[in-house]
Amino acid sequence: MNKNLRKPIWAASTLAKGEGGATGDWRSHRPVLNKEKCTVVLRNKPVCHLCWLYCPEIVISRTIPPEIDLLYCKGCGICAKECPVDAISMELEEKD
Numbered sequence: 001m002n003k004n005l006r007k008p009i010w011a012a013s014t015l016a017k018g019e020g021g022a023t024g025d026w027r028s029h030r031p032v033l034n035k036e037k038c039t040v041v042l043r044n045k046p047v048c049h050l051c052w053l054y055c056p057e058i059v060i061s062r063t064i065p066p067e068i069d070l071l072y073c074k075g076c077g078i079c080a081k082e083c084p085v086d087a088i089s090m091e092l093e094e095k096d
């Protein structure tokens with residue numbers, strides 16, 4: 001049998017930050033992190049990072065504190081929705 005035929009078919013693609021362009025332009029609301037509520041900041045340990053896990057644009061860092069790259073954040077609000085302690089709020093974007 002041809003060796004190549006036994007290779008698994010891999011349908012998933014791997015996203016990289018910024019692949020969709022500067023999606024920050026799409027935003028009407030921006031995520032704002034309240035470090036006084038964020039569990040990883042309060043415990044100084046990587047015990048949560050659900051915002052990093054769920055962000056579809058991969059623009060939240062898995063750091064303490066988590067940081068959000070607003071150049072690519074499209075303002076979808078998923079991070080705020082998924083944060084178990086409401087440490088991220090979506091605030092109206094002020095544009096020039």
Ligand code: SF4
Binds near residue numbers: 038048083
């Ligand atoms: S999901 Fe919320 S509590 Fe968890 S790391 Fe992100 S901001 Fe902090």
Ligand code: SF4
Binds near residue numbers: 073076
């Ligand atoms: S609003 Fe949150 S989840 Fe959505 S792109 Fe921005 S950082 Fe990611």
